[in-house]
Amino acid sequence: MEPLFIDSLKGQIFAVYHTAKTPGTPKGQILFIPPFAEELNRSRHMIARQARCFADQGYGVLILDLYGTGDSHGTFGDATLDIWRADILAASDWLARKSDAPCSLWAMRTGALLAADALQHTPDLARNLLLWSPVTNGKRFISQYMRIKLAAEMTGNTTTPSLTMKDLWAQLDQGKNLEIAGYDISPALANSLNDLTLADVPLAEDTTVLWVENALTTPAEMSPGSRKIIDQWQTKNAKVVTAVVNDVSFWTLQEPEWAEEYIEQTTMLAQQNLV
Secondary structure, eight states: OEEEEEEETTEEEEEEEEOOSSSSSOSEEEEEEOOSTHHHHTTHHHHHHHHHHHHHHTEEEEEEOOTTSTTSSSOGGGOOHHHHHHHHHHHHHHHHHHOOSOEEEEEETTHHHHHHHHHHHOTTSOSEEEEESOOOBHHHHHHHHHHHHHHHHHHHOSSSOOOOHHHHHHHHHTTOOEEETTEEEOHHHHHHHHTOBGGGOOOOTTOEEEEEEEOSSSSOOOOHHHHHHHHHHHHTTOEEEEEEEOOOOGGGOSSOOOOHHHHHHHHHHHHHHOO
């Protein structure tokens, strides 16, 4: 495991590289694109464990902290989609200098939207996509995230009228950051994420997508929103391999818990389908 800093658009970003455990050149390189805000911190134990599994299979894995997160330069409130896209491309360039092995993007939750955005700007960025419970629609995610703010206001305020979603968007429209659950969200970032959807990702015909998501139903079933996106991608002749697990939504939990099925299914799908 190699901790390092990579030069990017607005400063250095922190990353950890897990070296392939097999002899010689790695069979592939995997770039991890993280989820949003506190979801990343709640998921680090799972991300690190899966990275070690990939390394055991012969892949080099780069896990990065985007600008304003973790040990990277900057503050979250100054982050924009353009900056994060530049971080992803800088990390990809670092991997390309490390080895000419084919690169795959492994993205979790909103990281899938960032991967889609990066691929729109650089279609040859990666040969494969591996998605963990991807957020398919940025507008829906931002609305859900803002409800955290509304819920906190309702709980702690009994004397003045409660905030509404319209009030929060008005604050952003005035150029003011929103503080939600300890994170400042800039108008630029909120509006950019609001416009992203997985439906827009350009997929080459030979693209392989591994899609692993959690289900609260028994038996486990793919959500309608996910199925819609997958159907659209398959019409573009992309190969989409899915796994639906009944496991904990570990990115929502205050205390770390292991989601064993995520690890097992992801490792198996990678072994069977990734280059």
